[in-house]
Amino acid sequence: xxxxxxxxxxxxxxxxxxxxxxxxxxxxxxxxxxxxxxxxxxxxxxxxxxxxxxxxxxxxxxxxxxxxxxxxxxxxxxxxxxxxxxxxxxxxxxxxxxxxxxxxxxxxxxxxxxxxxxxxxxxxxxxxxxxxxxxxxxxxxxxxxxxxxxxxxxxxxxxxxxxxxxxxxxxxxxxxxxxxxxxxxxxxxxxxxxxxxxxxxxxxxxxxxxxxxxxxxxxxxxxxxxxxxxxxxxxxxxxxxxxxxxxxxxxxxxxxxxxxxxxxxxxxxxxxxxxxxxxxxxxxx
Amino acid sequence: xxxxxxxxxxxxxxxxxxxxxxxxxxxxxxxxxxxxxxxxxxxxxxxxxxxxxxxxxxxxxxxxxxxxxxxxxxxxxxxxxxxxxxxxxxxxxxxxxxxxxxxxxxxxxxxxxxxxxxxxxxxxxxxxxxxxxxxxxxxxxxxxxxxxxxxxxxxxxxxxxxxxxxxxxxxxxxxxxxxxxxxxxxxxxxxxxxxxxxxxxxxxxxxxxxxxxxxxxxxxxxxxxxxxxxxxxxxxxxxxxxxxxxxxxxxxxxxxxxxxxxxxxxxxxxxxxxxxxxxxxxxxxxxxxxxxxxxxxxxxxxxxxxxxxxxxxxxxxxxxxxxxxxxxxxxxxxxxxxxxxxxxxxxxxxxxxxxxxxxxxxxxxxxxxxxxxxxxxxxxxxxxxxxxxxxxxxxxxxxxxxxxxxxxxxxxxxxxxxxxxxxxxxxxxxxxxxxxxxxxxxxxxxxx
Numbered sequence: 001x002x003x004x005x006x007x008x009x010x011x012x013x014x015x016x017x018x019x020x021x022x023x024x025x026x027x028x029x030x031x032x033x034x035x036x037x038x039x040x041x042x043x044x045x046x047x048x049x050x051x052x053x054x055x056x057x058x059x060x061x062x063x064x065x066x067x068x069x070x071x072x073x074x075x076x077x078x079x080x081x082x083x084x085x086x087x088x089x090x091x092x093x094x095x096x097x098x099x100x101x102x103x104x105x106x107x108x109x110x111x112x113x114x115x116x117x118x119x120x121x122x123x124x125x126x127x128x129x130x131x132x133x134x135x136x137x138x139x140x141x142x143x144x145x146x147x148x149x150x151x152x153x154x155x156x157x158x159x160x161x162x163x164x165x166x167x168x169x170x171x172x173x174x175x176x177x178x179x180x181x182x183x184x185x186x187x188x189x190x191x192x193x194x195x196x197x198x199x200x201x202x203x204x205x206x207x208x209x210x211x212x213x214x215x216x217x218x219x220x221x222x223x224x225x226x227x228x229x230x231x232x233x234x235x236x237x238x239x240x241x242x243x244x245x246x247x248x249x250x251x252x253x254x255x256x257x258x259x260x261x262x263x264x265x266x267x268x269x270x271x272x273x274x275x276x277x278x279x280x281x282x283x284x285x
Numbered sequence: 286x287x288x289x290x291x292x293x294x295x296x297x298x299x300x301x302x303x304x305x306x307x308x309x310x311x312x313x314x315x316x317x318x319x320x321x322x323x324x325x326x327x328x329x330x331x332x333x334x335x336x337x338x339x340x341x342x343x344x345x346x347x348x349x350x351x352x353x354x355x356x357x358x359x360x361x362x363x364x365x366x367x368x369x370x371x372x373x374x375x376x377x378x379x380x381x382x383x384x385x386x387x388x389x390x391x392x393x394x395x396x397x398x399x400x401x402x403x404x405x406x407x408x409x410x411x412x413x414x415x416x417x418x419x420x421x422x423x424x425x426x427x428x429x430x431x432x433x434x435x436x437x438x439x440x441x442x443x444x445x446x447x448x449x450x451x452x453x454x455x456x457x458x459x460x461x462x463x464x465x466x467x468x469x470x471x472x473x474x475x476x477x478x479x480x481x482x483x484x485x486x487x488x489x490x491x492x493x494x495x496x497x498x499x500x501x502x503x504x505x506x507x508x509x510x511x512x513x514x515x516x517x518x519x520x521x522x523x524x525x526x527x528x529x530x531x532x533x534x535x536x537x538x539x540x541x542x543x544x545x546x547x548x549x550x551x552x553x554x555x556x557x558x559x560x561x562x563x564x565x566x567x568x569x570x571x572x573x574x575x576x577x578x579x580x581x582x583x584x585x586x587x588x589x590x591x592x593x594x595x596x597x598x599x600x601x602x603x604x605x606x607x608x609x610x611x612x613x614x615x616x617x618x619x620x621x622x623x624x625x626x627x628x629x630x631x632x633x634x635x636x637x638x639x640x641x642x643x644x645x646x647x648x649x650x651x652x653x654x655x656x657x658x659x660x661x662x663x664x665x666x667x668x669x670x671x672x673x674x675x676x677x678x679x680x681x682x683x684x685x686x687x688x689x690x691x692x693x694x695x696x697x698x699x700x701x702x703x704x705x706x707x708x709x710x711x712x713x714x715x716x717x718x719x720x721x722x723x724x725x726x727x728x729x730x731x732x733x
Contacts, residue, residue: 039696039731041391042413124563125555126498126572145558230558231505233708248388250698252731 027264033257044254051258061259063235064242065266067151071238072219072270074155075162080215083163084208087170088196101171105164112161116228119157123229150234158225162218166211173207174200209278213271220267239263340632341373342640345393346404347386349378353584354458354656361649365640372636394419399624401637402644406619407445407454408693415447420622422451426638436647441662444617444689454620455645458659461597461615461681462509462579462690465673469594470497470574479575481601481610482542486549492574493550500551501564501573504708508561509577511703512614512690513600514539520607521686527694528728532721535607540710540717542603547711557708580615580658580677595673597680611685617662618689621645696731699724 034051036044055061090100107115122129123144131141144153177200185191185199201208223240226232232241243263247256348358355378362374377400379386390405392398394414403420405411414420427434427442434442437456445454466478471488474495479485492499502510516524518539526533546552553559553567562585568576569586576582577600586592602608621641627633643649647663654661658674660681661667667678681687692700706720715723 037730039413041395042417120563124559126553126567143554145555147557150558231503231560233505233557245701246698249384250696250701251387251391252698 030257030260033254034261036254038251038253041251041253047254051255054255055258055262060237061239061242061262064237064239067236068219068222068238068240070151071155071158071222072216074152075159075215075219076212078155079159079163080166080208080211082159083166083211084170084201086163086167087174088200090167091171091174091200101168104167107161108164110161112157112224113228115157115161116225119153119225119229123153145230145234147234150230150236154225154229154236157229158219158222161225162215166215169207169211170204173204177203205278209275212278213274216270216274217267220263220270239266338632339371339373340636341375342401342627342633342637343375343377344402344404344640344644345377345379345390345400347379347381348404349376350380351584352378352381353581353658354653357652357656361644361652365643369636369639372640374640394624397626399626401624401627401633402641403622403624404457404619405454405622407447407456408618408689410693411447411453411622415449415453419625420453421625421628422453423455423623424451426623427452427455430642433642433646436650436663437645438662438664441617441660445620454622455641456617456620456662457645457650458654458657458661459615459617460580460659461613461677461687462512462577463597463613463677463680464513464600465568465576465578465582465595465597467568467571467574467591467594468596469590470571478596478598479601480598482604485546485601488574489546489549489551498553498567498573499549499575500546501567501576502552502556503559503561503564504552504557504711505704506561506564507704507707508690508692508700509579510543510707511539511700512692513577514543514603515691515703516612516614516688517600517603517608517610518542518606520609521612521688523607524688524691525694527691528699528721528725529732532725535605536721537717538603538605540706540720542606543707544711544713544717545604552711580660580674583658583671583674592671592673595676597673597677599680599684609685611683613681613684613687614690615660615681615684615687616689617660618693695724696728698731699728702727 033044035046035048037047037050038044086100086104090097090104093100125131125141125143125145128144130144134141143149181199181203182195185195190198221240222238223244226236226238226241227244230236232238232245239259239262243256243259246259247253250256344362346358348355352358359376362376366372366374379389387410390403391413393400394403394417399419411420441456441459442452444459445456446452464479468478470492471478474488474491476488476491477484479488489499515536518537519533519535523533523535553564553573559567564573564576565578565582565585566587567573568578569591570588571591583592583595586595599611599613602610621644623637623641627637645662647665650661650663651665651667653659654665654667655669658670658677660678670678695703702724703720706715706724709715710717710720
């Protein structure tokens with residue numbers, strides 16, 4: 001074992017180098033840029049904490065944070081909830097398991113932008129699918145992306161896109177539960193709904209924890225759904241789109257970087273918080 | 286276990302710092318570093334004996350995707366390679382529909398990955414790489430070839446002159462923006478074309494009552510809305526001042542006029558969340574009667590009947606506005622740049638200049654102008670265009686002033702603020718005065 005360490009290190013280094021180039025270097029560069037006022041790509045000036053002062057007093061950023069948190073709530077409740085429900089149901093059937101696994105996992109492989117474009121055509125006021133159905137039924141057209149509704153409308157494709165991913169994670173976790181637990185439960189007379197709440201879910205709690213953490217950090221990165229479906233208008237601006245607008249549309253890379261740093265800090269805090277709240281002992285079979 | 290991980294972390298840290306140091310240097314000095322040289326060692330090898338050396342030139346432009354002139358542009362490049370078999374051209378394009386290509390151009394220019402010829406905006410968009418010395422001033426090259434220089438309309442060349450007095454971008458075709466109206470819809474509803482504000486209001490009211498979208502305009506990508514309302518409200522001088530020395534009170538009138546039209550039902554119901562493509566779709570399929578667009582828009586209208594019934598007129602003067610009603614937005618906002626790295630490369634220099642001259646020859650300009658309906662930068666006659674495009678040229682010819690759009694006068698972030706204010710103002714959440722104050726604050730912060 002001792003002599004192997006050298007080789008382990010050698011083999012770890014390329015990946016570590018890769019990560020530093022594409023993850024840590026950009027992060028530190030963002031930190032560096034967040035202290036500058038930039039004008040386009042070629043001109044920048046050190047301004048100390050000014051960007052951070054703006055961060056604190058920026059109403060739009062506050063609104064984006066709230067929208068992101070609201071989206072996060074939908075994602076945690078529905079994405080994880082639906083995935084769990086589907087996994088429990090599929091776990092309980094013996095036929096067609098493979099079929100359902102494929103069907104539910106499929107949206108994950110489609111690009112988010114393609115799904116968003118699909119939903120643009122669903123929601124469009126003038127010739128969208130939903131309003132087309134309503135019109136055929138003789139009902140009044142609905143403005144699906146109105147100010148009160150737009151964020152929920154954006155949440156639908158966001159949730160749907162990744163349900164399959166968590167579904168597969170849950171299903172794998174459930175497959176790991178030894179069969180004798182269920183046999184014992186059967187002898188005790190526990191079945192159906194009780195089996196799920198008393199046995200399956202407690203046994204995969206650590207996986208649920210991981211999934212919730214993934215869902216929370218994943219929501220911090222939501223960009224394409226908002227950008228394509230609503231362009232961040234009507235109360236749907238999230239941190240991802242706001243950062244993009246500031247950095248790349250407005251070419252204010254300094255402030256954009258500051259927002260990026262804020263997102264990292266917020267993401268870490270939320271993930272830690274979720275971990276703390278969901279603390280549970282590890283179960284080994 | 287502790288020690289190896291410590292070693293790994295310290296290796297990483299050193300590596301990261303090394304990288305960060307590289308990046309920092311590059312950005313801080315802003316001088317063209319040695320990077321391009323290192324990256325193209327093959328072409329650097331001096332082999333003066335071989336006169337016709339195989340070279341590859343990368344031409345970056347927005348003549349790709351759905352661009353109307355994509356094929357003509359490719360054909361012009363092919364013509365050149367047919368005459369010069371030793372030159373290989375990499376026709377690198379990106380769609381101009383979104384802002385993504387700006388990022389690409391700026392990143393390329395900033396990271397030693399310059400294309401040989403670059404087709405891009407002149408003016409404030411180019412200021413960064415012009416100041417950094419990434420492109421070559423063309424004055425001497427133009428003067429050295431009188432035949433080539435005299436092929437251009439003088440005003441076209443003048444229009445791409447940078448603030449430092451040099452010409453860097455060689456124009457191809459120009460553009461105009463205006464109010465595109467569907468004549469058929471106006472006739473069917475017994476309306477006069479909106480040449481003044483009262484006719485505009487009447488048209489908006491009538492169309493809104495009939496369930497036709499009067500003006501297909503998005504709130505978020507409201508570039509053309511903001512440009513036209515401000516020009517019409519403040520007049521050519523008022524808009525050209527930008528926001529540098531305070532707010533011109535006439536700008537407020539533009540925003541007030543937007544609200545007036547919105548209250549009459551001018552904008553699509555989903556104006557907040559559609560993009561320009563969708564707005565153009567509404568107009569192009571006959572669902573909307575008017576749209577503010579540019580000369581490049583013809584290609585995007587889906588329905589041929591709409592295209593045939595379209596005419597272009599200047600945007601009418603808003604109440605109290607200083608515009609003459611014949612001021613339009615337009616110019617020669619784009620052109621070919623020759624990058625410094627290519628100019629200094631002995632192998633590529635002559636071929637790239639020859640290519641540049643070929644691409645901006647009157648013959649090529651004519652072909653591109655016919656394809657995209659833009660105003661040609663050379664003295665050539667354009668025939669065979671659709672009536673609507675001819676109307677557009679006529680509008681440009683009859684105009685009292687042709688103005689660069691207001692976003693070339695202010696910082697990008699300021700323009701974003703002005704665009705974001707459109708929805709706020711028309712829905713009454715913000716007063717025009719407050720919206721402009723906010724934009725002014727952003728403009729000031731940008732000057733720091």
